[in-house]
Amino acid sequence: MASTHDTSAARGAEVLVASNRGPVSYEVREDGSLHTKRGGGGLVSGLSAIGPDAGALWVCSALSDGDREAVRRGVGEEGVRMLPVPADVHADAYNGIANSVLWFVHHLLYQTPLEPVFDAGFRRQWAAYETYNRAFAEALAEEAADGAAVLVQDYHLCLVPGMLRELRPDLRIGHFSHTPWAPPDYFALLPEDIREQLLRGMLGADRLGFLTRRWADAFTACCEQSVGGLAGTEVGVHGLGADADFLRERSHRPDVEERIVALREEIGEGRKAIVRVDRTELSKNIVRGLLAYRQLLDDHPQWRERVVHVAFAYPSRQDLAVYRDYMAEVQRVTDEINAGYGTPGWTPVLLNLKDDFARSLAAYRLADVALVNPIRDGMNLVAKEVPVVSDEGCALVLSREAGAYWELREDAITVNPYDVLETARALHEALSMAPGERAERTKRLSAAATALPPARWFLDQLNALRATQPG
Numbered sequence: 001m002a003s004t005h006d007t008s009a010a011r012g013a014e015v016l017v018a019s020n021r022g023p024v025s026y027e028v029r030e031d032g033s034l035h036t037k038r039g040g041g042g043l044v045s046g047l048s049a050i051g052p053d054a055g056a057l058w059v060c061s062a063l064s065d066g067d068r069e070a071v072r073r074g075v076g077e078e079g080v081r082m083l084p085v086p087a088d089v090h091a092d093a094y095n096g097i098a099n100s101v102l103w104f105v106h107h108l109l110y111q112t113p114l115e116p117v118f119d120a121g122f123r124r125q126w127a128a129y130e131t132y133n134r135a136f137a138e139a140l141a142e143e144a145a146d147g148a149a150v151l152v153q154d155y156h157l158c159l160v161p162g163m164l165r166e167l168r169p170d171l172r173i174g175h176f177s178h179t180p181w182a183p184p185d186y187f188a189l190l191p192e193d194i195r196e197q198l199l200r201g202m203l204g205a206d207r208l209g210f211l212t213r214r215w216a217d218a219f220t221a222c223c224e225q226s227v228g229g230l231a232g233t234e235v236g237v238h239g240l241g242a243d244a245d246f247l248r249e250r251s252h253r254p255d256v257e258e259r260i261v262a263l264r265e266e267i268g269e270g271r272k273a274i275v276r277v278d279r280t281e282l283s284k285n286i287v288r289g290l291l292a293y294r295q296l297l298d299d300h301p302q303w304r305e306r307v308v309h310v311a312f313a314y315p316s317r318q319d320l321a322v323y324r325d326y327m328a329e330v331q332r333v334t335d336e337i338n339a340g341y342g343t344p345g346w347t348p349v350l351l352n353l354k355d356d357f358a359r360s361l362a363a364y365r366l367a368d369v370a371l372v373n374p375i376r377d378g379m380n381l382v383a384k385e386v387p388v389v390s391d392e393g394c395a396l397v398l399s400r401e402a403g404a405y406w407e408l409r410e411d412a413i414t415v416n417p418y419d420v421l422e423t424a425r426a427l428h429e430a431l432s433m434a435p436g437e438r439a440e441r442t443k444r445l446s447a448a449a450t451a452l453p454p455a456r457w458f459l460d461q462l463n464a465l466r467a468t469q470p471g
């Protein structure tokens with residue numbers, strides 16, 4: 001890794017994006033060939049719309065053995081540079097600090113009295129997080145043309161703006177958070193020096209972006225409490241929308257049509273479908289969703305045999321025991337409901353624990369009700385994607401703690417995600433909605449969901465960043 005920027009280097013990229021997860025990942029097949037897979041989650045859905053046409057260089061991490069092998073063989077996508085960070089550094093930075101500490105802080109996921117504990121192990125992981133951030137800062141410093149614009153993404157890379165600023169004072173540096181931001185009292189769980197390092201690292205940027213005003217205000221409040229304010233850094237709000245063109249085209253391809261036929265058969269003739277699609281992620285609140293569905297079957301037995309809960313919970317962050325345990329809990333509660341309520345011709349919950357994007361799109365299209373009930377979520381693109389591709393209109397049950405709430409609340413049925421009884425009532429209301437009203441609401445939801453498509457979301461940030469004075 002180069003430690004300084006060589007100013008005599010040839011001109012590099014004018015626009016750079018940096019994120020932990022990149023647009024694709026690789027898998028080594030048994031015959032030794034490399035298989036390419038689209039990266040999962042909303043950050044990739046948002047940034048993939050930018051594509052190589054925009055001329056941006058996307059610097060991301062080699063996350064898997066397959067990714068590292070691709071780097072070794074010199075295989076890669078156009079406009080993408082994968083950093084082969086050592087596996088142990090990545091594990092500590094990504095699984096340790098990013099996903100077990102920062103993700104937990106911003107999503108209010110700690111369960112006292114057992115968590116959090118900031119001990120010597122945490123300090124070792126923090127050192128890896130610094131190393132990881134430095135690797136990105138150095139790669140970006142190496143690749144960027146004079147005066148280029150660099151858009152750093154998310155909580156994995158909070159220290160990059162400050163580090164990059166030192167290496168390349170000429171650059172315009174932005175940082176965008178795809179997560180919520182913790183309120184100051186919760187952020188204060190972190191050791192004081194770590195809090196300061198994170199905030200000062202981000203304030204090394206010229207401009208910071210958030211998905212909603214709520215998260216931007218929480219960040220500003222944390223800065224006021226810990227480091228005396230924003231130190232001249234601009235803060236903007238950019239609510240990432242769904243990519244209607246991509247979704248409509250992709251959801252009408254033959255592989256999705258095939259899956260619609262299969263899904264309809266599994267659901268059963270004349271039954272309604274309550275659909276959810278998430279990473280198996282603690283903050284998505286899948287178990288309370290199942291409990292609310294069970295409550296619905298208790299409170300309104302008329303729905304028994306007439307509805308199926310189609311739950312797609314595709315694997316995420318499986319290196320972490322707490323995520324593996326959560327997946328097992330989702331399976332356990334599903335089995336309990338199916339055993340307790342199922343009949344020979346009716347399986348109340350259809351649980352899909354495998355990654356199958358085409359099948360998820362098929363479920364979006366045929367859903368009567370979409371259940372999106374996160375405890376807390378930066379935005380939640382699923383809530384925005386369903387109305388766009390829905391065939392016959394879909395009622396949306398939406399958590400008031402999702403970023404998407406602020407844009408979709410008028411036509412969604414909104415819930416407190418912890419309140420299982422309220423969620424059950426919302427499911428009943430959604431299932432009972434008249435088809436005409438459902439179609440009308442879906443149309444308005446779709447318009448709100450696509451108000452800021454990914455390409456414009458990105459361009460707005462780029463233009464705003466270019467209008468700042470570097471440093």
Ligand SMILES: O=P(O)(O)OC[C@H]1O[C@H](O[C@H]2O[C@H](CO)[C@@H](O)[C@H](O)[C@H]2O)[C@H](O)[C@@H](O)[C@@H]1O
Nearest residue numbers: 021041042043154178179240377378379380381
């Ligand atoms: O990369 P992973 O660890 O597999 O996780 C997937 C992504 O999860 C988070 O996504 C967020 O970004 C979405 C788009 O802005 C937003 O709608 C959602 O609410 C967020 O949870 C994470 O922030 C990304 O970095 C991950 O890639």
Ligand SMILES: O=c1ccn([C@@H]2O[C@H](COP(=O)(O)OP(=O)(O)O)[C@@H](O)[C@H]2O)c(=O)[nH]1
Nearest residue numbers: 040041042043045279356357360380381382
């Ligand atoms: O099997 C699937 C099903 C869905 N998605 C996509 O994953 C994203 C999830 O984004 P969201 O903002 O809802 O949550 P995140 O996972 O980023 O926290 C959406 O764009 C989905 O279309 C996916 O990658 N694989």
